Amino acid sequence: MEKHQVEYANKIIGFVVKRKNVKNVNLNIKPDMTIEVTANDKVPLEFIFEFVKSKGSWILKHVGHFKEVQPLTQSEKEYVSGETFKYLGKQYRLRVREAIDEEVVKYFRGFIYLYVKDLENRSRKAKLLDEWYRKKAHINFNESLERMYPLVRKYGVEKPKIGIRSMKARWGSALTEKNTILLNTELIKAPKYCIDYVVLHELIHFKYNDHSDSFYQMLYTLMPDWEKRKAILDEEVVRDL
Secondary structure, three states, rough: OOEEEEOOOEEEEEEEEEOOOOOOOOEEEEEOOEEEEEOOOOOOHHHHHHHHHHHHHHHHHHOOOOOOOOOOOOOOOOOOOOOEEEEEEEEEEEEEOOOOOOOOOEEEEEEEEEEEEOOOOOOHHHHHHHHHHHHHHHHHHHHHHHHHHHHOOOOOOOOOOEEEOOOOOOEEEEEEHHHHHEHHHHHHHHHHHHHHHHHHHHHHHHOOOOHHHHHHHHHHOOOOOHHHHHHHHHHHHHOOO
């Protein structure tokens, strides 16, 4: 992995280059806001520099104005009424209520209701909401697997299990040796069609455990609009994390 930087509009854009057996030069902004360019060994570094510069306006728009590219920092959530939280691609306003009996999280008509006994206990409120997100992730990720797996069954892919974990630099990972797809908990904030893209992407890795031409040919065949779904993840969902 090579680290480089270019100047665009008086700003420094830092990025890493990964040499892979891919047909095209691809630029990707990771969930932690690092910038990664993938290209095969035959692509000159000068071409990659110009490629990044050509994407400069787009990069600055979605990463922000910076001297050097660093992970996007967000303001700490206070878990008070009026804050917004994303779930399945939609924004929900938080309403915090005092719990009489059970501490619970619910969502209804554009609002997420958080019932907690101690209204001032920020860590408890954060824990309750995190547990709710994880429960919803378990349900929705497995539903996505049920939708996507039939597309690859005919290729001899064995149906994997779904695992959930917080990850800084990727949406998912195919653990082929464990027959498990590991998905980022933050993915629950994306629309279902974006979740489907990530799940299918990882399913195909059980057939082609690389990003070769064969991998992308299969992805294009099974999901012709995958690039649009990926763009929404990289441009809209990441921005709100």
